Amino acid sequence: MCCAFLQVARCKLVNHFRPFLLLGHGLSTQGRKTLSRKISSFIETEAEENNPETKVGVYIHWPYCARLCTYCNFNKYVIQKVDQENMEKSLLKEWKTLRKKYPRLKIRTIFFGGGTPSLMKPDIVESLIREISGGNYENLEVSLEANPADVNNNVAVFKLAGVTRLSLGIQSFNDRFLKLFNRDHNSLIAKQSLVKCLSVFGGHVSADLIFGAPGQTIQEWRQDLEFTIKQGVNHISTYQLTVERGTQLAKDVSSGKVQLPSDNVMTEMYLDAVQHLEKNGLYRYEISNFSRPGFECNHNIGYWNGGQYIGLGPGAHSRIGYGANRIGTINHPSPEVWKGQVDRLGHGVAKETKLDIDTVLGELLATGLRTSQGIEASVWNKSSQNKIAYHQFIKYLNNINSRNQQSTEVFGVNGDVSDTFGTDDLCGLIWNNENIKILPSHLSIADHVIVNVYSHFLKCIKLIND
Template sequence: MMPGQLCQVYPRFSLLSNILRRSVMVQKLVLSQWPSWKNPRSRECSTWSDQAALYVHWPYCQKRCSYCNFNKYIARNVDEEVMKQCLVREAGTLIQLSQVSRISSVFFGGGTPSLMSPSTIAAILESVSKHAHLAGDAEVTVEVNPTSAEASRLAGFRLAGVNRLSIGIQSLDDGDLRLLGRNHTALDSLRTLKEARRLFPGATSVDVIFGLPGQTVTSWVGTLKELLGLCDDHVSLYQLTLERGTALFAQVQKGLLSRPEPEVLAEMYDVARQILCSEGFRQYEVSNFARNGALSIHNQSYWQGRQYIGVGPGAHGRFVPRKDGKNLREARIQTLEPDPWMREVMSVGHGTRKRTDQSELDVLEEVLVMGLRMDVGITHEHWRQFMPSLTLQTVFGTSQQVRALEEQGFLLLDDSGLRCSWKGLAVLDSLLLTLLNQLQQSW
């Protein structure tokens, strides 16, 4: 999952995107990294500052889904060799600029990265290994569309160094898939899932969407239960978000389609959480569920605040470039369009279009927003690495508004740290309004 996708589709968090736009001055929800400037002599801080996760964006798709406004392009004649060379070069340039010594995980997203040849993935991973340590057991994930992931290609991905798949199944109903503009059928999904589980047992994740026009709680439960009888140990559960400029948004605006009411959407989310937990899944993040320890290492790096390097058109990143004695974290956005991006990479080695220095408050706001997405929340030790002079108790412990949220059972602030309760995770956006205001007042 790329950073910009985190705000796109998930349950009842429409306000979160606006909060982050104001807080960090970027268009989409982006990620944070461990702030090594706080205590550069700390052994733990040094360890975090010397490593990063790597996201690689493949911008091309065979068609645009009716609900999608991600940075993707429909191109009939993609010069994969040139794109490969540019991805390889930019990855090397940005890793060198960050001066990290270790890449903790790699995630190939898009677009439809399963359209890439396994040889392209292998070349990128080889380049990464030349510039930083990529452990043999490092998590390497590829997002997969069932129509571009035949058995031979999946086997090729594994040989190239991929060890985890994320399959965009979205639904097991062919009518829903047509409505979403997907170019695969439920049968395609089942075939791909079966082969993926054979090649990547315990490391195959599936994405599924709820809140579709015409969908009921009963039909949603039926889809989810069918999927759970077939899936592996990780499920990403997203609520459909209607984005301006998409075909589905236009159809709903014209009254041609109608979405479930908010109360129905809330019931869909709550019943899905209960079903997944009854099947042994842990809800370790707002939209992510895992069992048998199959948590996504790469996505955890976002929520835990690690450095992140974004490669490819439109990719976002967070890292501290070691240059000119400056030791501030930068928010980076790569050039959106593939052709201009490739020209920039070939010219100067990377296609960074925008760089923004982040203040300490920017960082803390991101730590708060991202950390509370996790079931474990933000521990006192974690918070101190970012702001040792301003504790969680100092910021939130004396607030009447925060205390009211605790008394209502939405938040917990105790010896472990700050976290949402079970019901608090379902209304995180409304909690963040109060918490962000309190943080800003304490600053």
């Protein structure tokens, strides 16, 4: 009976079969009521566990670094001694406050970012994973950003602590560029660290690489890619070096001390990486991220698909809910201010905002169109809660596109339009009734395409509201 009961319950057909389950088993009236309650509770639990709207990722920001990289404008601090136990206490207190505020959410991923979270004591990492997961580690992805200079001695310990995936900030295997970036490792340490991390975490290691450094040639960039691929890495993130205001790099570029490669060279480096990585089995699933199938970062996919996430720590952001009920929060960036407020209020939130549909869908367009899959109709409608349905936006795009005299439609086997290719300022965009995305050939200029799409999106909203 037990096996039959579980099978029927999991198939969500218990209500239909309940009378048959309750007959002929010698149960008293009270016993039948108790079993009925248990079946109902089981069904509700199953539905809750499988409800995508209860899934959430947790981001933990560790803001401390051993030194400042010349290009980085993240929320980070260099201090001589970090009271790690006090940080742990504050992070746990903030988590418990938010856990109480959002009791229905189910943890699907945890991501330690920074800063340099590999400077954390492994037992603190373990404590946070245990408390946040509630001890439920099944199918839980736990990523930790690691620095080659400080992770070597703790690689195995981090895995024992519950980390399932390492994101290794190599940036380059060229000592000239590592020095320019003010990294605290050299090429030898970078190579040794990558090999060590792979030996412990197997295929669940991601390598971060930067291209477009001053004086860098395409050949030097390709050498970094080739070495990484040869080590058997299953995930590589490639980032174009950008000049961020307030950084040392910005000062050096402004003064003429260094000069970045031209835009044409930057584009050539990126496209060369795309071709080389895909040739070696790492497909581009987001503009900057390449992976072998099955080794994608699920935490980041949650961001790009407009999912929910809770941010813990100084400067962390959160997005909870969907549609008109979506809430955005930003924590105080200063560790001391954040910790002080956590002590008083249980959380470090500096600002909480109820997001309007324009913002919710605008964020989805900005992130979802950067992926190779694009934005599925179901994801759009979940994010909008049908306030602005996917088919309404597609209808608007079709009307705009039809003004061009040139045919841009691809017909399916039954003569139905299966895909529409954008023209004019929507060039590079493709859509149908299932999803909207940017063509692979245009992903290198995705930011330009997204700006144009967002402009049309705002016009569409105005027409709908008028």
